[in-house]
Amino acid sequence: MESALIVKKADEYSVVCHTRVALDCQENGGWCDSEEEAQEWVEHECWIFSGEGWMCIACNAHFMRNLAQNRRETYGDRPDETPDDDLYEGIDTVR
Numbered sequence: 001m002e003s004a005l006i007v008k009k010a011d012e013y014s015v016v017c018h019t020r021v022a023l024d025c026q027e028n029g030g031w032c033d034s035e036e037e038a039q040e041w042v043e044h045e046c047w048i049f050s051g052e053g054w055m056c057i058a059c060n061a062h063f064m065r066n067l068a069q070n071r072r073e074t075y076g077d078r079p080d081e082t083p084d085d086d087l088y089e090g091i092d093t094v095r
């Protein structure tokens, strides 16, 4: 299984955080003997799989903060306007 999301060093594998947006980003997971174990490691640490790659907890927290901010900016000054269903679907798929 070839994947750019996993780095190999001295016969050990580690899953890479593909976003690296948070200042305290972990950048990559624990070093394991196989790609499968490396992936189990990040799953165990509750990293989020975004569809494009794994996102570490720090980056996920960073995105969640941004998401909350965006929601406030969108609806804050127009409280009587109901957000439409499409927007809610968009927010759900970010997870």
Ligand SMILES: [Zn+2]
Binding pocket: 017, 018, 019, 020, 021, 022, 025, 026, 027, 055, 056, 057, 058, 059, 060
């Ligand atoms: Zn990260």
